Structures are given as C-alpha cells and as structure tokens.
Amino acid sequence: MTYTVITLPFLAVTALVALSTLRHPGFGRRMAASGIASVALIALTAIFDNVMIAADLFTYPEQHLSGLRIGLAPIEDFTYALCAAFLVPAVFTLLAPRTPATADGATA
Numbered sequence: 001m002t003y004t005v006i007t008l009p010f011l012a013v014t015a016l017v018a019l020s021t022l023r024h025p026g027f028g029r030r031m032a033a034s035g036i037a038s039v040a041l042i043a044l045t046a047i048f049d050n051v052m053i054a055a056d057l058f059t060y061p062e063q064h065l066s067g068l069r070i071g072l073a074p075i076e077d078f079t080y081a082l083c084a085a086f087l088v089p090a091v092f093t094l095l096a097p098r099t100p101a102t103a104d105g106a107t108a
Contacts, residue, residue, distance in 0.1 A: 002064050003076035014083040018090040030089050038085035045081045049073035 018034075021027055052058060053072040060074055068075040 002066065003060070003074065004066050007076055007079040010079060010083045014087045014090075017094070018086045021090045021093045024093050030093065031086075034086045034089055037089075038082050041081035041085050042078050045078055046070050046073060049077050 018031070021030070024030075050071040050073050065074045066076065070078070
C-alpha cells in the first residue's frame with residue numbers, strides 16, 4: 001500500500017466535513033483563513049520534515065512513495081497539514097452552539 005492511498009480517506013473526510021459547513025455563516029472567511037493557515041502549516045512541514053530527514057531521524061521506503069518531493073520530504077507528508085488546516089475549523093463550526101435569531105435578524 002502506498003502513502004498516497006493511505007492519505008485519500010483523510011482528504012475525502014476533510015472535503016466532506018468542510019463542505020458540510022457551506023451554509024454556515026462566515027464560510028468564505030473561514031475557508032480563506034484555512035487557506036492562509038494551510039500555507040503556514042505546509043511551510044513549517046517542509047522546513048521541519050527536511051531537517052529531520054536530512055538528520056536521518058527517519059526514512060521512507062521508496063516503494064510506498066509517489067516520487068514527488070519538496071526538498072527531501074515526500075509530498076504525501078503535506079496531506080496531514082492540509083487536512084488539519086481545513087478539518088479542525090470545520091469541526092469547530094459544526095460543533096459550535098447556534099444562537100437563535102431574534103425577530104429583527106440580530107442574534108440573541
């Protein structure tokens with residue numbers, strides 16, 4: 001089994017949960033914030049994965065990788081950072097209590 005196949009369920013769940021918040025207020029703002037967070041997380045993943053791989057703290061069996069890399073880090077490692085940036089805010093949105101609206105449209 002390749003690491004790409006292992007990451008597919010994580011990507012699918014993230015997409016489904018994030019899209020399930022589509023009708024919640026602030027969806028666009030939340031997705032923009034998640035996009036910014038994903039850039040930061042991917043940059044940090046690139047830096048620290050490359051340092052740890054260069055220090056020979058761990059290795060990846062080549063037969064399980066797609067072959068795409070950012071520096072020394074396989075592209076599959078970046079899936080988890082991407083999922084975290086979108087999944088965590090979506091879950092918080094779904095679990096947040098909803099405040100009822102008043103007659104004039106304001107929240108109570």
